[in-house]
Every structure is written in C-alpha cells, then in structure tokens.
Amino acid sequence: MELEQKLKELQNIKLEKPNSVLSMYLNTNPADTEGKDGQWKIQLKNGLNSFENYLESSEDKQELKNFKKVREKIETYINEHHLDLKKSIVIFASPDESIWFVENLQMDVKTEFYWQESPVMDQLYQLKTQFPKLGIILVQKNQVKVIEAELGTVLDTTHYELDLDTEDWRQYEGPHKADVSMGKGGKNLQTDQFDERFKENQKRWYKSLAPKMDKLAKDHNWNRIYLAGDKEEAKDISNYMNKQIDKIDNRNILEQKEEKVIESIVA
Incomplete structure (x- = not known):
C-alpha cells in the first residue's frame, strides 16, 4: 500500500478506552546523541516504562493489559530487527492488532512516545513534507x-x-x-x-x-x-x-x- 494511503487511514483512527494507540518515534542514529552507544535502548525502555508505571498506578487493569500486549510486540520486533535499524524507527500499534505501522527511516527523528486514542503523526507529516x-x-x-x-x-x-x-x-x-x-x-x-x-x-x-x-x-x-x-x-x-x-x-x-x-x- 502507498504511504499516502496508509497515512490517510491512520488519520481517521480513533479508538475507545481501554484501547489506545502507541505512537513511537525512536532515534537510533549512532552518530546522534540519542542513538550513540546504544542510548536508544535506554530511551526505548524508559519511554515504555513511563506508560506502564502510570497505568499501574491508575489501577485500570484492562488498559494495563492492553499496553503490555503492545509493548511486548514492539520489543519483540525491535529485538528481531535491531541489526537492520537505520537512523530512526516510527511505530504505531494497537492492542487489538488492527494498527501495526512500521517505518525504518534513513533520517533523524526526535524520540517521543504517546499512548492515546489516535496516532500522533505530526513528526511523520513533517518528514513527508521534507x-x-x-x-x-x-x-x-x-x-x-x-x-x-x-x-x-x-x-x-x-x-x-x-x-x-x-x-x-x-x-x-x-x-x-x-x-x-x-x-x-x-x-x-x-x-x-x-x-x-x-x-x-x-x-x-x-x-x-x-x-x-x-x-x-x-x-x-x-x-x-x-x-x-x-x-x-x-x-x-x-x-x-x-x-x-x-x-x-x-x-x-x-x-x-x-x-x-x-x-x-x-x-
């Protein structure tokens, strides 16, 4: 499917709690401060931990379960493809697996994580314009x-x-x-x-x-x-x-x- 069509489909997505979309922009560029010496692995762990800790404190067991499912899928993907990573990776994923979008990019992104009802696509649109x-x-x-x-x-x-x-x-x-x-x-x-x-x-x-x-x-x-x-x-x-x-x-x-x-x- 063409990227333009994928973006249009993502743009129209809005899930309802306890479902959410994890939007991940991860800078893996070894020449950049965020990516060098495997720093991106720490960024990835910290970013995912912050959401998991928040959901644990909220006592929403179903949403926590959904997040852990998404986290496991993302970590499995990264572990299997870490040798293929370029300068950055963008992932949108949902617990019901209706959303699974991955772009391994030859350009830098700012490392950011979001867990909300719709994909956060601002950086991706900026990159597409550039x-x-x-x-x-x-x-x-x-x-x-x-x-x-x-x-x-x-x-x-x-x-x-x-x-x-x-x-x-x-x-x-x-x-x-x-x-x-x-x-x-x-x-x-x-x-x-x-x-x-x-x-x-x-x-x-x-x-x-x-x-x-x-x-x-x-x-x-x-x-x-x-x-x-x-x-x-x-x-x-x-x-x-x-x-x-x-x-x-x-x-x-x-x-x-x-x-x-x-x-x-x-x-």
Whole structure:
C-alpha cells in the first residue's frame, strides 16, 4: 500500500478506552546523541516504562493489559530487527492488532512516545513534507539509473542502457556495468570512437529517453525530480523532459549505492 494511503487511514483512527494507540518515534542514529552507544535502548525502555508505571498506578487493569500486549510486540520486533535499524524507527500499534505501522527511516527523528486514542503523526507529516516521494535520475552517457525514494528510503531502482544497434533505451535488471564500447555485431568500438559517436547523437538519443522518464514520473506520482550527471548530459535531458526538474547535480554518481546517492543529493 502507498504511504499516502496508509497515512490517510491512520488519520481517521480513533479508538475507545481501554484501547489506545502507541505512537513511537525512536532515534537510533549512532552518530546522534540519542542513538550513540546504544542510548536508544535506554530511551526505548524508559519511554515504555513511563506508560506502564502510570497505568499501574491508575489501577485500570484492562488498559494495563492492553499496553503490555503492545509493548511486548514492539520489543519483540525491535529485538528481531535491531541489526537492520537505520537512523530512526516510527511505530504505531494497537492492542487489538488492527494498527501495526512500521517505518525504518534513513533520517533523524526526535524520540517521543504517546499512548492515546489516535496516532500522533505530526513528526511523520513533517518528514513527508521534507522528504516527499521523488525520482532521482542518474545519467552517465549510455547508462541511466532511476532511484525512487520516499522518506529518504529507496522504494525501487530501474536501470536503462542504450542499445547501440537499435538506438533504443532498454530496461535491464541491474546493477551491472554496461559495456559502452559494444557496437554492431558485437564488435568492440574504441573508447574514442564511442565517445565521438555518442557526442554526435547525444541530443537525439536523450530526446528519445525523456518520454520514458516523464512516464515514470507520472505513473509513480513523483512529487519531486532530481537529476544528476555531466553538465551537458543533464542539461539535455532536462530540456527534453516535460516534467519540471527540481534540482540538477552535475556529478557522475551513477555507480554509487542508492542510499549514498539519496544522502548526498537530497541534502
């Protein structure tokens, strides 16, 4: 399910006592004060203990039982996935299990805990505004990699390569290093020969690529489009695309890992 749809569903939830929703924003970034040296584990324990102690003093046995059920599920999940944690994790959970929302994020959050009738989504909405669904188009001569991301997390990666025989951009299962020197009949072209041929046809070839990028942006509902590559190559694709390009980065970073690309280009 798309994140937007999940958020709409969460927004309309309002439970009745003794049921409540636990909303948890936990900063697990080892480079941050809250996350380093396993401090987040203490934050998690203290945050959950505060609610349990309060409910014990309130003598509402059913609500306490419901909270303990949610706590157990969250602690089990964290224990099973602690090696996969990135910079933060957001969880919304209810005792009847009708609500179970988890986002493991590549960005910081402020550690907060809430136990109330509805999910507390303020931080998540702020993050979504700051890091909306976007497409990052990385171009390097006859290779193109498209990274789709939301909330700083990679959703999908698509690879394209120009087929020099058909002069058409074909999608392939990546990642792999394309042989840019391959010409007709499988014969190798010298690098300078390839560069010369590419330069002569660059505008025409990128013009044929642009509609594919526009279609991806439309079909996948990108809120922003970032483009990275050599200055002239990025300029040509930007000029031929109908969709607005929100940011152009003149670096060849196609070979970098997706997470590193997002971290460097979205910053």
